Amino acid sequence: MVIYGVAILAGCFLVGTVAGELIGSVMGIDSNVGGVGIAMLLLIVVVDKLVKSGKITKPSLDGLSFWNQMYIPVVIAMAASQNVLGALTGGPLAIIAGIAVVLISWAIVPILAGKQKEDPTYTKTAIRGEADA
Amino acid sequence: MLNTIKDVFIDNGFITSFLVVGVTMWLAYFLSNKLTKGKIHGSAIAIILGLILAYIGGVATSGTKGLSDISLFAGLGFLGGSMLRDFAIVATSFGANFDEIKKAGIRGVSSLFIGVILSFVVGAIFAVIFGYKDAVSIATIGAGAATYIVGPVTGAALGASSEVIAISVAAGLVKSVLVMVGTPLVARFIGLNNPMTAMVYGGLMGTTSGVAGGLAATDPKLVPYGAVTATFYTGLGCLLAPTVLFLITDMIF
Numbered sequence: 001m002v003i004y005g006v007a008i009l010a011g012c013f014l015v016g017t018v019a020g021e022l023i024g025s026v027m028g029i030d031s032n033v034g035g036v037g038i039a040m041l042l043l044i045v046v047v048d049k050l051v052k053s054g055k056i057t058k059p060s061l062d063g064l065s066f067w068n069q070m071y072i073p074v075v076i077a078m079a080a081s082q083n084v085l086g087a088l089t090g091g092p093l094a095i096i097a098g099i100a101v102v103l104i105s106w107a108i109v110p111i112l113a114g115k116q117k118e119d120p121t122y123t124k125t126a127i128r129g130e131a132d133a
Numbered sequence: 134m135l136n137t138i139k140d141v142f143i144d145n146g147f148i149t150s151f152l153v154v155g156v157t158m159w160l161a162y163f164l165s166n167k168l169t170k171g172k173i174h175g176s177a178i179a180i181i182l183g184l185i186l187a188y189i190g191g192v193a194t195s196g197t198k199g200l201s202d203i204s205l206f207a208g209l210g211f212l213g214g215s216m217l218r219d220f221a222i223v224a225t226s227f228g229a230n231f232d233e234i235k236k237a238g239i240r241g242v243s244s245l246f247i248g249v250i251l252s253f254v255v256g257a258i259f260a261v262i263f264g265y266k267d268a269v270s271i272a273t274i275g276a277g278a279a280t281y282i283v284g285p286v287t288g289a290a291l292g293a294s295s296e297v298i299a300i301s302v303a304a305g306l307v308k309s310v311l312v313m314v315g316t317p318l319v320a321r322f323i324g325l326n327n328p329m330t331a332m333v334y335g336g337l338m339g340t341t342s343g344v345a346g347g348l349a350a351t352d353p354k355l356v357p358y359g360a361v362t363a364t365f366y367t368g369l370g371c372l373l374a375p376t377v378l379f380l381i382t383d384m385i386f
Contacts, residue, residue, distance in 0.1 A: 041361070071224060073154045102308055
């Protein structure tokens, strides 16, 4: 059933968020530290186990696939609700510092990542997932 | 009649947002195919359209939540809010390859630390250039250059003035918007076409919305790899900026 997939996603999201909040409070900050990242890793492991043991059906996977593909629409809604006016009217210091930090970070990406080949096969080994919405 | 229609749209704001985003995406992909022959990805155009709409919304209402401050489009704020954003980001990992993530583990973690410290230093340098001399303001603006959440968290912890906090938020917003728009343009030049580089990218840039939007417009298959590191960044920034990084700043100034 579709809801099973969505429920697995929701469960991983909530477990990750609780873990992130706990890590935050252990560190003494009122912030979610890596909760989403933990949830992502959890989902990858859980789905991998379920698929390999054949315990999950196609409709259940469709529930995951739906939210996977809703990602870009959500990002567009997010873009439309950003404080763009605030970014542009924040004064020259904010604009220059913001631009400088992005340009410098871009320059460092290839140094940190090292030489990586473009590898078109990396998506094929994935369990399933149509990210191109 | 018009009022009835408007009321229905407002009362069902969440549903309205699906229609608004759907129409925006249709228009974006139409422009992508007709004007750029698919060279500029449809989702990149859609994100830019979204940002333009957000600007219009900001001017129209002088609010802080872009187009979603207009009551007719309030549902966009929910669809694009942090809950559904994070939920959809988690869903992108459905389709990610765990082996790739493990392979990039150490580089991903080191890029997180380098990213937070680098952003802080660059922001702090510009704060000094613009005449700030006290460590609290310099650290708050440096933190804002990390993300627009790290800035106010740090500022509040250190007791910075509201003017400085506003600048730190704005610096983080500029970063986020620029990453969203610029990632597909620079991807070719910085080798951003594989999971390892995407993880380093997420760790260095850190702005979850910027990385998530930027990678979506570059190659949606890279999103989970960038997002998995970027989502640790703000937490790490909130941890380092008001503590270690502030103490170092305080020693210098």
